[in-house]
Amino acid sequence: MNRTLRSVVPTHTVLEGGGFKVRRPVAMGRLMSPFLLLDEMGPVNYGPGEAVGAPDHPHRGFETVTYLLHGGMKHADSAGNHGDLNPGDVQWMTAGRGVIHSELPQDHMMEHGGLMHGFQIWVNLPAKDKMMAPRYQDIPSEAIPEATNTDGTVWAKVIAGTALGAEAVIDTVIPITYIHLKLQPGAVYEHPCTPEHNLMVYAFGGSMSIEGKALGDGGLGLLSEGDRLVLVAGNEGAECLLLGGPEIDEPIARYGPFVMNTREEIYQAVQDYQNGTLA
Protein backbone atom coordinates (compact mmCIF):
# COMPACT_ATOMS: atom_id res chain seq x y z
CA MET A 1 0.00 0.00 0.00
CA ASN A 2 1.35 3.44 -0.93
CA ARG A 3 1.71 6.02 1.78
CA THR A 4 -0.45 9.12 1.46
CA LEU A 5 -0.01 12.65 2.76
CA ARG A 6 -1.96 12.57 6.02
CA SER A 7 -1.31 16.17 7.00
CA VAL A 8 1.08 19.03 6.34
CA VAL A 9 2.65 20.85 9.28
CA PRO A 10 3.57 24.41 8.32
CA THR A 11 6.85 25.97 9.46
CA HIS A 12 7.46 29.21 11.26
CA THR A 13 10.67 31.16 11.79
CA VAL A 14 12.19 31.32 15.27
CA LEU A 15 15.42 32.61 16.75
CA GLU A 16 17.48 29.89 18.42
CA GLY A 17 20.71 29.78 20.43
CA GLY A 18 22.65 33.03 20.15
CA GLY A 19 20.04 34.35 17.71
CA PHE A 20 20.33 32.26 14.56
CA LYS A 21 17.28 32.09 12.39
CA VAL A 22 15.68 28.68 11.93
CA ARG A 23 12.61 27.44 10.11
CA ARG A 24 10.80 25.01 12.38
CA PRO A 25 7.65 23.02 11.81
CA VAL A 26 5.02 24.01 14.37
CA ALA A 27 3.92 21.39 16.89
CA MET A 28 6.80 18.97 16.41
CA GLY A 29 6.55 18.06 20.12
CA ARG A 30 5.53 14.44 19.99
CA LEU A 31 3.89 14.57 16.64
CA MET A 32 5.81 11.89 14.87
CA SER A 33 7.93 9.62 16.99
CA PRO A 34 10.87 9.27 17.24
CA PHE A 35 11.55 12.84 16.03
CA LEU A 36 11.32 15.65 18.59
CA LEU A 37 12.44 18.60 16.53
CA LEU A 38 13.43 19.59 13.02
CA ASP A 39 15.20 22.90 12.44
CA GLU A 40 16.21 24.24 9.07
CA MET A 41 19.09 26.61 9.87
CA GLY A 42 19.01 29.36 7.27
CA PRO A 43 19.62 29.65 4.43
CA VAL A 44 21.03 32.94 5.63
CA ASN A 45 23.76 35.10 4.16
CA TYR A 46 25.82 36.53 7.01
CA GLY A 47 27.93 39.63 6.70
CA PRO A 48 31.32 39.84 8.44
CA GLY A 49 30.88 39.45 12.22
CA GLU A 50 27.18 38.60 11.93
CA ALA A 51 27.23 34.80 12.15
CA VAL A 52 25.80 33.39 15.38
CA GLY A 53 25.56 29.96 16.97
CA ALA A 54 24.63 28.26 20.21
CA PRO A 55 27.13 28.72 23.07
CA ASP A 56 27.52 26.11 25.86
CA HIS A 57 24.30 24.25 26.65
CA PRO A 58 23.42 20.77 27.96
CA HIS A 59 21.52 17.81 26.47
CA ARG A 60 20.30 14.54 27.99
CA GLY A 61 18.10 11.69 26.84
CA PHE A 62 18.14 11.96 23.04
CA GLU A 63 20.30 12.55 19.95
CA THR A 64 21.04 15.69 17.97
CA VAL A 65 21.89 15.27 14.30
CA THR A 66 23.42 18.17 12.38
CA TYR A 67 23.70 18.14 8.58
CA LEU A 68 25.31 21.11 6.91
CA LEU A 69 24.68 22.16 3.30
CA HIS A 70 26.57 25.46 3.25
CA GLY A 71 28.90 27.32 5.59
CA GLY A 72 30.95 25.94 8.47
CA MET A 73 30.19 25.03 12.08
CA LYS A 74 32.48 23.95 14.88
CA HIS A 75 31.57 21.83 17.85
CA ALA A 76 33.21 21.53 21.26
CA ASP A 77 32.06 19.82 24.44
CA SER A 78 32.98 19.78 28.11
CA ALA A 79 34.62 16.35 27.77
CA GLY A 80 37.16 17.78 25.34
CA ASN A 81 35.65 16.48 22.10
CA HIS A 82 35.71 18.91 19.21
CA GLY A 83 35.31 18.91 15.47
CA ASP A 84 34.43 20.92 12.38
CA LEU A 85 31.35 20.51 10.26
CA ASN A 86 31.74 21.46 6.61
CA PRO A 87 29.23 21.36 3.73
CA GLY A 88 27.84 17.84 3.30
CA ASP A 89 29.15 16.60 6.66
CA VAL A 90 26.98 15.07 9.37
CA GLN A 91 27.44 15.00 13.10
CA TRP A 92 25.29 12.37 14.77
CA MET A 93 25.58 13.06 18.49
CA THR A 94 24.02 10.73 21.01
CA ALA A 95 23.76 12.86 24.15
CA GLY A 96 22.72 9.87 26.25
CA ARG A 97 23.26 10.64 29.94
CA GLY A 98 24.73 14.04 29.25
CA VAL A 99 26.70 16.39 27.06
CA ILE A 100 27.45 20.09 27.49
CA HIS A 101 28.52 21.56 24.19
CA SER A 102 28.73 24.61 21.97
CA GLU A 103 27.78 24.77 18.30
CA LEU A 104 29.30 27.83 16.68
CA PRO A 105 30.16 29.14 13.22
CA GLN A 106 33.77 28.44 12.20
CA ASP A 107 36.21 31.34 12.52
CA HIS A 108 36.18 32.10 8.78
CA MET A 109 32.36 32.40 8.91
CA MET A 110 32.62 34.78 11.86
CA GLU A 111 35.27 36.89 10.19
CA HIS A 112 34.09 37.03 6.60
CA GLY A 113 30.46 35.92 6.79
CA GLY A 114 28.92 33.80 4.06
CA LEU A 115 26.03 31.51 3.32
CA MET A 116 24.89 29.20 6.13
CA HIS A 117 22.33 26.47 5.54
CA GLY A 118 21.73 23.18 7.27
CA PHE A 119 19.52 21.06 9.44
CA GLN A 120 19.39 19.91 13.00
CA ILE A 121 16.99 17.19 14.04
CA TRP A 122 16.43 15.72 17.49
CA VAL A 123 15.87 11.99 17.68
CA ASN A 124 14.36 10.56 20.84
CA LEU A 125 15.89 7.57 22.61
CA PRO A 126 13.90 4.77 24.22
CA ALA A 127 13.96 4.70 28.05
CA LYS A 128 16.54 1.93 28.13
CA ASP A 129 19.03 4.00 26.10
CA LYS A 130 18.44 7.49 27.54
CA MET A 131 21.34 7.21 30.00
CA MET A 132 23.79 5.50 27.62
CA ALA A 133 27.33 6.88 27.35
CA PRO A 134 27.51 9.88 25.00
CA ARG A 135 28.65 9.00 21.49
CA TYR A 136 29.73 11.04 18.48
CA GLN A 137 29.75 10.07 14.86
CA ASP A 138 31.38 12.82 12.82
CA ILE A 139 30.99 11.70 9.24
CA PRO A 140 32.64 13.72 6.46
CA SER A 141 30.60 14.26 3.33
CA GLU A 142 32.76 11.96 1.18
CA ALA A 143 32.08 9.03 3.52
CA ILE A 144 28.30 9.39 3.26
CA PRO A 145 26.87 7.22 0.47
CA GLU A 146 25.21 8.95 -2.47
CA ALA A 147 23.23 7.34 -5.25
CA THR A 148 21.34 8.31 -8.39
CA ASN A 149 18.57 6.46 -10.19
CA THR A 150 19.12 4.90 -13.61
CA ASP A 151 18.07 7.94 -15.67
CA GLY A 152 19.89 10.39 -13.40
CA THR A 153 16.76 12.32 -12.39
CA VAL A 154 16.89 11.47 -8.68
CA TRP A 155 19.87 11.95 -6.37
CA ALA A 156 19.98 10.67 -2.83
CA LYS A 157 22.40 11.17 0.03
CA VAL A 158 21.92 8.37 2.50
CA ILE A 159 22.58 9.63 6.02
CA ALA A 160 20.65 6.83 7.71
CA GLY A 161 18.76 3.86 6.27
CA THR A 162 18.82 2.89 2.59
CA ALA A 163 17.85 4.53 -0.70
CA LEU A 164 18.45 3.65 -4.37
CA GLY A 165 20.48 0.63 -3.30
CA ALA A 166 22.87 2.61 -1.11
CA GLU A 167 23.18 1.88 2.59
CA ALA A 168 24.13 4.40 5.27
CA VAL A 169 27.38 4.13 7.21
CA ILE A 170 26.08 5.85 10.34
CA ASP A 171 25.16 3.51 13.17
CA THR A 172 21.89 4.53 14.83
CA VAL A 173 20.60 3.42 18.25
CA ILE A 174 17.14 2.71 16.82
CA PRO A 175 16.52 2.15 13.11
CA ILE A 176 16.29 5.59 11.48
CA THR A 177 15.78 6.70 7.90
CA TYR A 178 17.38 10.04 6.99
CA ILE A 179 17.69 10.67 3.25
CA HIS A 180 18.40 13.93 1.41
CA LEU A 181 16.71 13.80 -2.00
CA LYS A 182 16.96 16.01 -5.09
CA LEU A 183 14.50 15.38 -7.89
CA GLN A 184 14.65 16.87 -11.38
CA PRO A 185 11.41 18.41 -12.71
CA GLY A 186 8.81 15.67 -13.08
CA ALA A 187 11.07 12.97 -11.63
CA VAL A 188 9.57 10.11 -9.65
CA TYR A 189 11.19 8.55 -6.60
CA GLU A 190 9.95 5.30 -5.11
CA HIS A 191 10.95 4.40 -1.59
CA PRO A 192 10.20 0.99 -0.10
CA CYS A 193 9.36 1.50 3.59
CA THR A 194 9.21 -0.54 6.75
CA PRO A 195 5.41 -0.65 7.17
CA GLU A 196 5.38 -0.22 10.97
CA HIS A 197 7.68 2.83 10.92
CA ASN A 198 6.55 6.45 10.95
CA LEU A 199 7.67 8.46 7.95
CA MET A 200 7.67 12.15 7.10
CA VAL A 201 8.96 14.38 4.30
CA TYR A 202 10.32 17.89 4.82
CA ALA A 203 10.28 19.89 1.58
CA PHE A 204 12.75 22.76 1.34
CA GLY A 205 12.92 23.49 -2.35
CA GLY A 206 10.62 23.27 -5.34
CA SER A 207 7.45 21.30 -4.93
CA MET A 208 6.25 17.71 -5.07
CA SER A 209 3.18 15.60 -4.76
CA ILE A 210 2.41 12.40 -2.89
CA GLU A 211 -0.52 10.36 -4.22
CA GLY A 212 -1.87 13.52 -5.86
CA LYS A 213 -1.53 15.80 -2.83
CA ALA A 214 0.87 18.73 -3.04
CA LEU A 215 3.73 19.41 -0.62
CA GLY A 216 5.41 22.80 -1.06
CA ASP A 217 8.55 24.52 0.21
CA GLY A 218 8.74 24.59 4.02
CA GLY A 219 6.03 21.98 4.48
CA LEU A 220 6.53 18.97 6.71
CA GLY A 221 4.37 16.18 5.33
CA LEU A 222 3.28 13.46 7.75
CA LEU A 223 2.57 10.23 5.92
CA SER A 224 0.05 7.48 6.45
CA GLU A 225 1.12 3.89 6.96
CA GLY A 226 2.24 1.83 4.01
CA ASP A 227 5.14 -0.12 2.54
CA ARG A 228 5.95 2.26 -0.32
CA LEU A 229 6.30 6.01 -0.82
CA VAL A 230 6.10 7.59 -4.27
CA LEU A 231 7.31 11.19 -4.59
CA VAL A 232 6.62 13.09 -7.82
CA ALA A 233 8.52 16.33 -8.39
CA GLY A 234 6.78 19.43 -9.71
CA ASN A 235 7.85 21.67 -12.60
CA GLU A 236 10.80 23.21 -10.77
CA GLY A 237 12.03 19.93 -9.34
CA ALA A 238 12.05 19.19 -5.64
CA GLU A 239 14.40 18.89 -2.71
CA CYS A 240 13.49 17.26 0.59
CA LEU A 241 14.53 15.25 3.61
CA LEU A 242 12.91 11.89 4.16
CA LEU A 243 12.80 10.99 7.86
CA GLY A 244 11.51 7.80 9.41
CA GLY A 245 11.72 5.61 12.46
CA PRO A 246 9.78 3.50 14.92
CA GLU A 247 7.10 4.69 17.31
CA ILE A 248 8.59 4.97 20.81
CA ASP A 249 5.48 4.26 22.83
CA GLU A 250 6.64 5.81 26.12
CA PRO A 251 5.75 8.98 28.05
CA ILE A 252 7.79 12.07 27.23
CA ALA A 253 8.87 14.55 29.90
CA ARG A 254 10.63 17.49 28.32
CA TYR A 255 12.27 20.57 29.68
CA GLY A 256 14.37 22.61 27.28
CA PRO A 257 17.38 20.50 26.28
CA PHE A 258 16.40 17.47 28.42
CA VAL A 259 14.00 14.82 27.11
CA MET A 260 13.21 12.05 29.57
CA ASN A 261 10.23 9.87 30.51
CA THR A 262 9.22 11.30 33.91
CA ARG A 263 9.29 14.61 35.77
CA GLU A 264 11.58 13.08 38.38
CA GLU A 265 14.13 12.31 35.68
CA ILE A 266 13.91 15.92 34.47
CA TYR A 267 14.50 17.24 38.03
CA GLN A 268 17.48 14.89 38.24
CA ALA A 269 18.86 16.22 34.96
CA VAL A 270 18.51 19.84 36.07
CA GLN A 271 20.12 19.00 39.40
CA ASP A 272 22.98 17.12 37.74
CA TYR A 273 23.54 20.08 35.43
CA GLN A 274 23.57 22.55 38.34
CA ASN A 275 25.88 20.28 40.39
CA GLY A 276 28.24 19.92 37.47
CA THR A 277 27.72 16.13 37.23
CA LEU A 278 25.68 16.01 34.02
CA ALA A 279 28.69 15.69 31.74
Ligand code: FE
Ligand atom coordinates in the same frame (compact mmCIF):
# COMPACT_ATOMS: atom_id res chain seq x y z
FE1 FE B 1 23.05 21.37 21.13
